[in-house]
Amino acid sequence: ADGPHTVVCVAPWPSADPDDAPSVRTLPGATALCTVPWGTTAQCLAVLVRLRSPETLTGAVSAATRLLEQAEA
Incomplete structure (x- = not known):
């Protein structure tokens, strides 16, 4: 996609299972x-x-705020 982008990284994430990661559609x-x-x-x-x-x-x-909330849940 064109335009400016940035990477948001949340560490540690509680699972390596891709099914435990949120959907791209849930993060604006x-x-x-x-x-x-990580490590x-x-x-x-x-x-x-x-x-x-x-x-x-x-x-x-x-995005970072939502992911941090999910990581702590």
Whole structure:
């Protein structure tokens, strides 16, 4: 997709199972997500978020907030 993007990473993520990750459709502005190894035994979740402009990080902050809530649940 064209336009500015940023990566939001939440670590640690509680599971490496892709079925435990949220759907891209549940995160506004998200265009892709995946689990990534973090350290030797843990996982993190990386999300590619489309920004409205390089100066507006609202989408990234919103995605990070939602993911942190899910990681702590």
